[in-house]
Amino acid sequence: MSDIITVDKWDSSQVKNVLDETAKQVLLQHFKYDESNLLVDIRLFLCALPVASAFFALIYDFLHPFPESAPVLKICVYAYIFLIIILTLYSTFVESNTILIAYKKGGPKRRSMIKIKLISKMKRFDDQYTLILETPKSKESWTKSVGNYFDVNGVFVQEKFERDVVKLHKGSKSN
Secondary structure, three states: OOOOOEOOOOHHHHHHHHHHHHHHHHHHHOOOOOOOOHHHHHHHHHHHHHHHHHHHHHHHHHOOHHHHHHHEEEHHHHHHHHHHHHHHHHHHHHHHOOEEEEEEEOOOOOOEEEEHHHHHHHOOOOEEEEEEEOOOOOOOOEEEEHHHHHOOEEEOHHHHOOOOOOHHHHHOOOO
């Protein structure tokens, strides 16, 4: 049995993070999927671009003091704002609530890769946690109260949650 996890049961982000991490670990460890870091890599690249813009403005202003550097600084500020907007749109619409994208070889006779996408949703002041598992052939989900997985003291009942994640995965394989 793993370590006992205790959370503030009234902190929905803390509760969601524990559930997300556990669901991710179940799929990676129990079903031996290989995690794809593509979404995170893209986000890191998109984060680096505004920083590069600000750094370029700093260096250019150092080499060519202010009155001369004003047009370049203006362009860098606009570029920074534009790049932050792109990053925000990417985080909101592409990554959204995705907690895992993983792959697994299709089997000894098949050379194809099985792709899964794990998505979770939980509204801010709601106790309902939704877990969605998408495969190329199916989309399975369940919505349950987080009270099913945390006792009155905020102790996480990990085994019960893991069983539900395994059932969700098996349900997606039956289609």
